[in-house]
Amino acid sequence: MFEKQIKKMNMWDIALTKLSVAGLVLFLITIWPAAMDWVHATNTWYFFGVGIVAAAIVWFRMLK
Numbered sequence: 001m002f003e004k005q006i007k008k009m010n011m012w013d014i015a016l017t018k019l020s021v022a023g024l025v026l027f028l029i030t031i032w033p034a035a036m037d038w039v040h041a042t043n044t045w046y047f048f049g050v051g052i053v054a055a056a057i058v059w060f061r062m063l064k
Contacts, residue, residue, distance in 0.1 A: 029035040 029039050
């Protein structure tokens with residue numbers, strides 16, 4: 001059932017889902033000072049690496 005719903009999604013649905021998650025994460029770190037301190041204290045390249053790995057997992061699953 002879940003696969004059928006995913007297949008009905010188009011590019012805009014997926015893009016809007018990702019944008020809403022990014023917006024909620026930015027909202028969360030803005031209203032929670034401890035999270036903001038952690039984000040600023042963490043090396044930026046760690047976030048970049050996690051983003052690349054997450055995107056690669058999705059990309060390879062799409063190519064199967």
